[in-house]
Structures are given as C-alpha cells and as structure tokens.
Amino acid sequence: MERIPIIKMGPFLLVTIQVDMHDRLVMALQEDLTELVSATGARGVLIDISSLDMVDSYIGRMLGGIASITSLMNAYTVVVGMQPAVAITMVELGISLQGVMTALNVEKGMDLLRATLMISPDQDHGIDREE
Amino acid sequence: MEMAKANTIRLMSEKMDELLQHWIELHLTNLSLRKDMIGNENLYRQSKDFIEAFVQAADGADLEDINRVEWTSVRKILAEISTNRSRQGYSPSETASYVFTLKEALFRLLQKEYGLQPDILIQETLTISKILDKLGLYTFETYSKAREEVIYRQQQEMLELSTPVIRLWDGILALPLIGTLDSGRTQVVMENLLRGILSTNSDVAILDISGVPTVDTLVAQHIIKTVSAARLMGAECIISGIRPEIAQTIVQLGVDLSMVKTRATLAGALKLALDMRKLTIVQIGKA
Numbered sequence: 001m002e003r004i005p006i007i008k009m010g011p012f013l014l015v016t017i018q019v020d021m022h023d024r025l026v027m028a029l030q031e032d033l034t035e036l037v038s039a040t041g042a043r044g045v046l047i048d049i050s051s052l053d054m055v056d057s058y059i060g061r062m063l064g065g066i067a068s069i070t071s072l073m074n075a076y077t078v079v080v081g082m083q084p085a086v087a088i089t090m091v092e093l094g095i096s097l098q099g100v101m102t103a104l105n106v107e108k109g110m111d112l113l114r115a116t117l118m119i120s121p122d123q124d125h126g127i128d129r130e131e
Numbered sequence: 132m133e134m135a136k137a138n139t140i141r142l143m144s145e146k147m148d149e150l151l152q153h154w155i156e157l158h159l160t161n162l163s164l165r166k167d168m169i170g171n172e173n174l175y176r177q178s179k180d181f182i183e184a185f186v187q188a189a190d191g192a193d194l195e196d197i198n199r200v201e202w203t204s205v206r207k208i209l210a211e212i213s214t215n216r217s218r219q220g221y222s223p224s225e226t227a228s229y230v231f232t233l234k235e236a237l238f239r240l241l242q243k244e245y246g247l248q249p250d251i252l253i254q255e256t257l258t259i260s261k262i263l264d265k266l267g268l269y270t271f272e273t274y275s276k277a278r279e280e281v282i283y284r285q286q287q288e289m290l291e292l293s294t295p296v297i298r299l300w301d302g303i304l305a306l307p308l309i310g311t312l313d314s315g316r317t318q319v320v321m322e323n324l325l326r327g328i329l330s331t332n333s334d335v336a337i338l339d340i341s342g343v344p345t346v347d348t349l350v351a352q353h354i355i356k357t358v359s360a361a362r363l364m365g366a367e368c369i370i371s372g373i374r375p376e377i378a379q380t381i382v383q384l385g386v387d388l389s390m391v392k393t394r395a396t397l398a399g400a401l402k403l404a405l406d407m408r409k410l411t412i413v414q415i416g417k418a
Contacts, residue, residue: 090360092356
C-alpha cells in the first residue's frame, strides 16, 4: 500500500503530503505518525500540505485528530502551507482546526515549534542526546 | 400577402426622401430635449441606411421572422443605434421611439397613397405594424443588454477598487474595508487577503473596518470566516477600526469576537502587529 514518508529532523517529524489524500492514506499516516512519535520521542510534528489543493471534511477532521493525538503524546502539531482555496473550503465546511498550530511554510513552522518548546536552533539535537 | 409586401416596399423606396424627412421630424419632436446629443446629419445618415437595409431585406425575405439571415444588416444597424443610445444615457422610451416613429411616418404615407382603398390600407398597415413592432422590441432588448453590460462592468470595477491589500511592513498586511460587506464582496476580500498573505509571506494581517457603515450578524460572521481562513494558512488577523457604536452593536447582537484580536484604531492594530513580530518603533532625537 502507498504510504506517506515521514522524515525525522532533529526533535521534529516532517510530513510532506504531495499526493492526493484519500481516506485510507490518511488513516495510515495517522498510525505511522503516532508510532514514530512514540518511538522517537519527537516534540513537534510538521505537516506540510502546500501541494494539496483539495480537502474534504474527513481529511480536515483527521488533521485535527492527528493534532489531538500527538498532543496527548506531548508533541505539538503544526499544519503548514495551506493554500487559500483549501483554507476557504475548510472554513465553509466549518472546520477551523481549533487548537492546531498553523504556519505559512515549513521554515516558519519550525521557528514556531522552537519558540513554543523554547529550543534554540543550535540545540536541535539535544533531545536525541538525552535519550 | 405578396401583394401587400410588394406595395409597401415599392412605396418605401419610391418615396424614400419624403418618408425619411417625415420620420426624422417626428423623431426629433420626441427627442425635443436631446437635439444637442445627436447630430442631425448623423441621424439622417443612420436613418437612410436603416430604410435602405429594411427595403432590401423585406424585398428578399418574408416579413414574419426578423431572425433570418436576410435581416442581419437591419438588426446590426438597430443594435448599433440602441447600444450607442444606452451608453449616452438615453431613456428606454426615447430609444424605442426610433422605430416606432418610423411606423407613424409610414402610416401617413400609406394613408396618403391608399386612402381610397381601405382593403389594401388595412392589410398594409397590419403587415408593417407587425414587422416594425418586432424590430422595436429588438431595439429594446439590445438597449437593455447594453445597459446590463454597463452595470456589470461598474460592479466589477467597484469590487476591484474596494479591496486593495496593502503591505504595511515586512510580514504585515493591511486591508482597509470600505462600504457595505455582503457575501459576494466578502468572498473577494477573503480571496484577495489569502492570496496576499501567500505572495508576501506575511504572518500578520490587519482588517480595518472603519469604513464599514454597519456591522450585523452576517457581516460579523463573514469577518470571523475570513479570520479563520487566514489562521488556517498560518497568519494572524487583527480587526481594527471598531467604532464605539459598532462595538455596542456587536455586543448587543451577542456576536462573540473574543477569539479575534481587535483594536479601536489602525494605529493600535499596527502597534500590536509590530509587537507580534517583535519589532518596535523608536524616536531618533527630538522631533
């Protein structure tokens, strides 16, 4: 089965979605991501959806779900790079992703995570060494 | 039928000058206030073209259906006249009267010619009246079509004009809203703002509503939607320009804007935006 790759970058996990999301793919992503968060002790998850130009209510809800699950496991989720059309659709569908952090691009998302976790850039690998 | 057609058309081409003169006289009395707006000579030329085209078309085709190919040139002249007049601000009846006065002029001509032969006169009148009524309606249709085009263009221009996205500072956008917000406009505002956020990579956007005359639940809902959409993209929105009376209405309506950052003035919003971006304005020396 097709899977979305998850890249580990220091204390963060980066997911770049570049294919059309269908329901099973999102389910698989949720499973892989939670397992990886638990295995690596990652403190932040970045989901880059900048090349996604369509969402439905299910996928919108799943994004919120992933954020809630990771926050239970002590990791913050940032959704980055949402396209204007997607944002309008989400609002019209009534999904406002309350409690999920958002950023314009991966770079800003990473800055946001660092600021939230109070990690300075040169400390990025600190968590790895602790373990 | 064939007889009648031949009669009228023959009469029209034979007495063209008389008809033309009479028609223009009648038409100008109707347009008494507008003589300045349309040159006499121009009108004369146009009308002559029209009658010539009419005679030619009526000669070759039946008089029942003006949508046929033979009538193309007649329709073209009429369309040109009514479109021009609609743009110049003529009233609908002034435009339609162009064709209807021709009817009057033609009837007089027919009466003079066939006054003693009521049978022919009635038939001629009927045929002519039918076709000219159709042409009159056609004129009216083109007139309103041209009007609609004007209205549509103005509407588009207003939409474009009313939603500029301004870059105030690195990463700070402002969107001054002026005039009533309806769903159509909000859609444009929202799209412009989101596109602006993306293209300038801004993380703070200020929506200034000083120019919005009233805020009701619908407008508030539109604003909340815009703010949520911007937030989904990763930008923060600040609403500024909330006048005292608007603040009162918002509370009285029970609209909850607590999750949106609000400021009374644009200056206040700019200050907040700079704070959010960890920037500050300092005075250098004495002013």
